[in-house]
Amino acid sequence: MSQEKFPLVDRTEPNLLEEIFDYSLPPKIRFDGPVVEYIDGKPVEFDPQALRTRDIFITDTTFRDGQQARPPYTVEQMVHIYDLLAKLGGPNGVIRQTEFFLYTTNDRRTLDRCRELGHRYPECTGWIRADKGDFRLVREAGLKETGILTSCSDYHIFHKLKFKNRRECLEAYCAIVDAAFEAGVRPRCHLEDITRADIDGFVLPYCERLMRMSEQVPEELSVKIRLCDTMGFGVSYPGAELPRSVPKLIYKLNREVGVPSHRLEWHGHNDFHKVHTNAVTAWLYGCDALNSTLFGFGERTGNPPLEGAIIEYISLKGDLCGIQTQVITELADYMRSIGLPIPDNYPFVGRAFNVTRAGIHAGGLRQDERIYNIFDTTALLGRPPRVSITDKTGADGVALWVNEYFGLKGAERINKIKVHKIARWVNDQYELHGRMTSISDEELEAKVKEYLPEYWEKYKGKAAS
Amino acid sequence: MSDVAERVKKVTARVLRLDPAQIKLEHHFTTDLGAESVQSVELVAMFEEEFGIEMDEDAALAVQSVGEAVEFITKVCKEQGVEV
Numbered sequence: 001m002s003q004e005k006f007p008l009v010d011r012t013e014p015n016l017l018e019e020i021f022d023y024s025l026p027p028k029i030r031f032d033g034p035v036v037e038y039i040d041g042k043p044v045e046f047d048p049q050a051l052r053t054r055d056i057f058i059t060d061t062t063f064r065d066g067q068q069a070r071p072p073y074t075v076e077q078m079v080h081i082y083d084l085l086a087k088l089g090g091p092n093g094v095i096r097q098t099e100f101f102l103y104t105t106n107d108r109r110t111l112d113r114c115r116e117l118g119h120r121y122p123e124c125t126g127w128i129r130a131d132k133g134d135f136r137l138v139r140e141a142g143l144k145e146t147g148i149l150t151s152c153s154d155y156h157i158f159h160k161l162k163f164k165n166r167r168e169c170l171e172a173y174c175a176i177v178d179a180a181f182e183a184g185v186r187p188r189c190h191l192e193d194i195t196r197a198d199i200d201g202f203v204l205p206y207c208e209r210l211m212r213m214s215e216q217v218p219e220e221l222s223v224k225i226r227l228c229d230t231m232g233f234g235v236s237y238p239g240a241e242l243p244r245s246v247p248k249l250i251y252k253l254n255r256e257v258g259v260p261s262h263r264l265e266w267h268g269h270n271d272f273h274k275v276h277t278n279a280v281t282a283w284l285y286g287c288d289a290l291n292s293t294l295f296g297f298g299e300r301t302g303n304p305p306l307e308g309a310i311i312e313y314i315s316l317k318g319d320l321c322g323i324q325t326q327v328i329t330e331l332a333d334y335m336r337s338i339g340l341p342i343p344d345n346y347p348f349v350g351r352a353f354n355v356t357r358a359g360i361h362a363g364g365l366r367q368d369e370r371i372y373n374i375f376d377t378t379a380l381l382g383r384p385p386r387v388s389i390t391d392k393t394g395a396d397g398v399a400l401w402v403n404e405y406f407g408l409k410g411a412e413r414i415n416k417i418k419v420h421k422i423a424r425w426v427n428d429q430y431e432l433h434g435r436m437t438s439i440s441d442e443e444l445e446a447k448v449k450e451y452l453p454e455y456w457e458k459y460k461g462k463a464a465s
Numbered sequence: 466m467s468d469v470a471e472r473v474k475k476v477t478a479r480v481l482r483l484d485p486a487q488i489k490l491e492h493h494f495t496t497d498l499g500a501e502s503v504q505s506v507e508l509v510a511m512f513e514e515e516f517g518i519e520m521d522e523d524a525a526l527a528v529q530s531v532g533e534a535v536e537f538i539t540k541v542c543k544e545q546g547v548e549v
Contacts, residue, residue: 395503415522416522420509423503
C-alpha cells in the first residue's frame, strides 16, 4: 500500500491553535521567515519578526484629516476625544502623536486645553501650509513639530502649485524647511501624492537633500518624512512597481536615502479599499509611524482606521502593551453621540460587528462563543457576541439572546426547548405576518416577560421594580 | 399500540397540524411529516409537557422518527420515575 503524502493526524482532543488564537487577545500575527522583495532586480530581505521589538507606533490625524471630512468639532468634543485617545494608547505612547490645525482661535484654544490635561501621549503637533509666515503660529503655540505640505508628484508640482520646473519646487520646499529650522521647529515634510510621483527623478533627490540639511541641525530638529498616499494608489503586493509599491517606497527612503525608520510615517487613503493593509505594510518594511484617524474618518474615503491599527499592533506585538482596548467602544459611543455615522457592519465597533443573524452561527455561539467570535470581545471591547433575531435565527438564536439578556452562564443557561414559544412567535412574525425587519430588543423583552415569567421575576423582577 | 405511542402521535399531530391516523411509527419527523426547525423544538417541549419529564436537549433533538421518540420518552420516563 502506498504511503499517504498527508497522513491524518488523528486526535481525540481538539487542537485549537491557542498559541495563535489566544482568546484573551486579538489573534497573533506570526511570521516564520524573512520577506523577500526584488528591488532593482536584486533580492532584498526584510525581517518581519523585528516588528515585535521595533518601536513602531501610531499617530493620529483625527483633528486634521479627519476633520476635513466633516463639520468642525467643538472645542469640548476635541478635548474629550483627545483625552480618550490618551487613555486608549496608554502610557507607552502607542498612540504617539496627534496633529492640530493652528489657524483659528478655536484651533489654538483646543490645543491649549488638550495640553492642560497633562498627558504625555499623544504629543501635540501642528499642521500648516508651506508658508514661511505660518511658523510664527507654530512657535507661538509652543509646538516642537509641525507637518508642512510638500507635494511631490508632477500633478501637484506643475498643475496645482504651478512651479515652472522641479528645481524651483525643490528649492522652495527646502527654503520652508530652513525656515522651520530657524524657528526651532521640527519639520515633518508631507510628501503628498507620493504614489503618483517620479520617485527617482524627484522624491529621492528631494529626500536626500532633506537628510543632508538635517545633518546640520540637532537631532530633535531633523526632518521627518510623511509618505502621503493621497489618492490611495499604494499597493502592498510583492513585485508591484514604483511608484505604487509600498514596500519599495519604504525601502528606497529608508535604506537607500537613509531616512531612519523613526522619522518615516505612512499616511494612506482608502480609495481602493487598501488603506489598512498598506499602512501595516509600511510598518512591516521599515516605517515606524502609522498615521490614522478614528474609525478611518477622513478626506473622501478616509484614512487608516486608528482602532484597526491598535488591534493590528496588539496582534503583531502579542501583547496589550498598555493599550486600553475597551476605550475603542467608548470612543465609538461618543462619536455616534456627536453625529458620526458608523456603519453597523464596521469592524470592532459597528452595532452588528459581532452580532449573528444566522441560526447555525447562533447554535455555534451557544455551545462555545469562540466558534463564531473573533476574540474575547466582552473583555477587550465590552461587547459580548450577540444575536439579532430574524426568521433565519431559529430557536438557537432566541436561546442565545435570552441567555445574554438575563446574563446567564454555564449550567444556569436556558436551553432552546424552554424558549420555544418565543421562537414560535418570531417565526410567525415572518411567516404569517410578512415582516421584513429584524425583531427589536424591546419586542423580545416584552415576549420574554410574557412567556418566561418565572425567569423574568428571578432575574429582572427586582431590578425592574 | 402502547399508550406512549398514542400520546406521542397525538402530540405530533397537534404540533404539526396533521391527522393522528396518518402518523406511523416509522415516519421521520422532518422528511416524512414536514417538521421545520422550530417545530422540532416545539415537539420536544410538548412531549415534556405531555409526559411531565425533562429531556436532554441534544439527545431529544437527535431523535428522528416517531418510533424512536416513543422509545426515548419511555426510557426517560423510567429514569425520572414517571409512570406511563
